Amino acid sequence: MQIIIVKDKEELAEKAISFLLKRVSNLTIPVLGLATGSTPIKLYAKMVEAYKQNNISFNHTKTFNLDEYVGLPKSHPNSFHYYMKHHLFTHVDISTKNTFLPNGLTKDPDLECLRYEQMIKKFGAIDLQILGLGVNGHIGFNEPGTSFHTRTHVVQLNEVTRQTNSKHFQSISEVPMKAITMGIGTIMDSKEILLLVSGKEKRTIIKKALYDKITIDIPASVLQYHPNVHVIVDEAAAKYI
Numbered sequence: 157m158q159i160i161i162v163k164d165k166e167e168l169a170e171k172a173i174s175f176l177l178k179r180v181s182n183l184t185i186p187v188l189g190l191a192t193g194s195t196p197i198k199l200y201a202k203m204v205e206a207y208k209q210n211n212i213s214f215n216h217t218k219t220f221n222l223d224e225y226v227g228l229p230k231s232h233p234n235s236f237h238y239y240m241k242h243h244l245f246t247h248v249d250i251s252t253k254n255t256f257l258p259n260g261l262t263k264d265p266d267l268e269c270l271r272y273e274q275m276i277k278k279f280g281a282i283d284l285q286i287l288g289l290g291v292n293g294h295i296g297f298n299e300p301g302t303s304f305h306t307r308t309h310v311v312q313l314n315e316v317t318r319q320t321n322s323k324h325f326q327s328i329s330e331v332p333m334k335a336i337t338m339g340i341g342t343i344m345d346s347k348e349i350l351l352l353v354s355g356k357e358k359r360t361i362i363k364k365a366l367y368d369k370i371t372i373d374i375p376a377s378v379l380q381y382h383p384n385v386h387v388i389v390d391e392a393a394a395k396y397i
């Protein structure tokens with residue numbers, strides 16, 4: 157595991173974009189795994205900038221998002237469909253048919269999860285998965301206690317997660333109770349993982365995830381098993397590592 161400590165969010169995004177550009181440039185059809193949350197927003201802005209400066213084209217890129225809330229329409233400002241359009245997809249040359257997110261409005265969630273897994277398999281595997289970290293150690297929406305073997309599935313969101321994410325909603329009662337997320341097994345099948353961690357509220361959990369024992373109580377600790385993980389952490393989050 158490679159751990160890179162940077163000064164702040166800006167440097168984190170700069171390191172992340174140069175990493176991503178290097179990886180993508182070697183691939184004919186890059187398959188990217190994307191995350192939401194506040195941490196990767198600056199990286200997406202840098203991807204847009206790189207595209208506008210002709211340093212990258214997303215013409216042949218396929219993207220798979222980690223997760224989506226159940227029950228929010230794609231047009232809802234808090235849906236991850238909306239987030240991705242707003243921060244990345246509408247600003248670059250990626251075709252909608254190449255961007256995949258779980259459908260949170262599906263009538264048959266189990267079938268939707270299966271369909272999502274099959275879609276990823278259709279393109280082989282995710283070449284580079286961008287990950288953020290929940291304050292409770294979740295990756296995607298895989299909450300503490302999730303088996304490391306899970307594939308894409310429906311989750312009941314943990315109260316810590318609903319509370320944390322309520323900052324993006326008017327009130328906690330509006331935060332969906334469920335989500336569809338890639339499983340930990342799905343994430344671990346990615347060829348390479350780039351974990352981005354920023355802010356002092358992540359300092360305890362990132363230390364546990366990277367250096368303490370591997371346990372389903374800290375889902376991100378599973379990354380210690382992955383042969384190709386890079387972690388970019390800003391100073392605020394890196395206090396104990």
Ligand code: GLP
Pocket residue numbers: 191192193194195196222223287288289290291295296297317321
């Ligand atoms: C969300 C997402 C995760 C994300 C995490 C951290 O709940 N499902 O994919 O990594 O929370 O978000 P942030 O970057 O805002 O701290």
